Amino acid sequence: MGIYLKIVLSSLLLVVLQHMARLIYTCGFHKHIYNHQPGPCKYLDGVDFGSEDIATLPDGKAFITSGLLMPSASTLFRQLYADRGAKGQIFFFDFKAPGSGAIPLTIQGDFNTSDFHPHGIDYWKDKTSGKVFIFVVNHRRKFDAVEKFEFVPTAKALKHVHSYVDQAIYFINDVAVTGENSFYFTNFLSSRSQIWGAFEIYLMLPLGSISYFDGSYYETVEEGYLMPNGLALSLDKTYLYMATSINGAIKVFKRQGNAGQLIFVQEVKLYTSADNPTINPLTGHLLVGAQPILFKTAHTLEDPHLPSASQVLHFELTDGILSKTTELYANDGSVLYSSTVASLYGNQMLIGTINQKLLFCEVRTM
Numbered sequence: 528m529g530i531y532l533k534i535v536l537s538s539l540l541l542v543v544l545q546h547m548a549r550l551i552y553t554c555g556f557h558k559h560i561y562n563h564q565p566g567p568c569k570y571l572d573g574v575d576f577g578s579e580d581i582a583t584l585p586d587g588k589a590f591i592t593s594g595l596l597m598p599s600a601s602t603l604f605r606q607l608y609a610d611r612g613a614k615g616q617i618f619f620f621d622f623k624a625p626g627s628g629a630i631p632l633t634i635q636g637d638f639n640t641s642d643f644h645p646h647g648i649d650y651w652k653d654k655t656s657g658k659v660f661i662f663v664v665n666h667r668r669k670f671d672a673v674e675k676f677e678f679v680p681t682a683k684a685l686k687h688v689h690s691y692v693d694q695a696i697y698f699i700n701d702v703a704v705t706g707e708n709s710f711y712f713t714n715f716l717s718s719r720s721q722i723w724g725a726f727e728i729y730l731m732l733p734l735g736s737i738s739y740f741d742g743s744y745y746e747t748v749e750e751g752y753l754m755p756n757g758l759a760l761s762l763d764k765t766y767l768y769m770a771t772s773i774n775g776a777i778k779v780f781k782r783q784g785n786a787g788q789l790i791f792v793q794e795v796k797l798y799t800s801a802d803n804p805t806i807n808p809l810t811g812h813l814l815v816g817a818q819p820i821l822f823k824t825a826h827t828l829e830d831p832h833l834p835s836a837s838q839v840l841h842f843e844l845t846d847g848i849l850s851k852t853t854e855l856y857a858n859d860g861s862v863l864y865s866s867t868v869a870s871l872y873g874n875q876m877l878i879g880t881i882n883q884k885l886l887f888c889e890v891r892t893m
């Protein structure tokens with residue numbers, strides 16, 4: 528064998544080995560979870576097939592997406608979803624009346640509820656009218672969309688207002704709303720196909736992006752990220768927080784004026800698979816729901832009966848910058864499978880999951 532061929536082959540082997548080591552490390556086989564909770568916790572009745580994302584208003588009203596069905600879901604998962612009678616819905620929870628539990632909202636208007644598979648969520652409150660609008664990522668059977676609803680408190684209903692559909696919206700995960708008709712969103716994989724998606728994940732191709740809709744045009748504002756996941760805006764809407772799942776991190780961007788353009792400010796590595804960041808509407812601090820052991824989460828994603836680990840991290844924010852990390856909750860899967868989000872309000876916290884239950888905890892440790 529010629530010396531050049533040897534060099535080429537051994538370099539190639541090194542690249543493959545390095546990639547495999549990275550994959551194995553990312554899967555988290557080496558990790559162990561020690562359980563702790565911030566106070567007494569209980570499941571909220573009625574939520575059994577996921578509570579992927581939560582949007583909580585300053586007045587304590589929370590909206591929770593349930594019944595996630597990804598376009599890339601396996602045949603087995605689709606079968607189990609159907610067998611368990613799971614369906615896409617939005618639950619309502621009032622932190623000021625926790626005893627009322629999680630209430631499924633009815634959907635009004637010209638909207639196909641059988642083609643509703645909600646994922647990320649955010650809200651917009653109109654200052655003059657006081658109306659609350661809920662924006663939800665929807666994986667429809669044929670394409671993804673952002674659905675806009677108006678909350679009708681008296682009827683405990685959501686009235687469908689608009690569907691945002693565009694080529695720029697292909698496989699989206701989350702939305703962060705900046706106005707009545709403008710929002711950021713993440714495309715976390717470049718295709719809805721199961722095979723291409725797996726390819727992208729295993730090869731760790733950074734093909735994800737953040738885009739902005741300004742009311743008229745869609746524009747990609749950040750690209751080259753591996754599975755960008757949840758988004759959250761600071762209370763004053765000047766900072767945007769993005770969580771990445773693989774190589775878990777929170778990235779902080781500063782918005783330029785009211786436009787969609789972003790300036791990178793900070794990256795905090797989390798050594799866990801970060802899913803959705805949320806901002807505490809009372810304190811302005813940041814929480815993130817995460818999955819510390821990714822290979823177990825992959826099991827839960829394939830079969831919702833298989834347990835996986837959960838974790839909630841809290842960060843203090845000063846001038847938009849993250850500091851002072853606290854792990855508020857950790858569970859090995861004995862209680863909660865694959866937490867995706869948490870919302871803190873006063874001394875109460877909701878923790879949502881990909882496709883399992885919704886946990887409500889008292890927080891006595893902060």
Ligand SMILES: *[C@@H]1O[C@H](CO)[C@@H](O)[C@H](O)[C@H]1NC(C)=O
Pocket residue numbers: 639640641642668
């Ligand atoms: C509603 O969605 C379901 C599931 O995707 C589909 O089978 C059905 O044809 C849709 N109905 C209408 C009226 O579009």
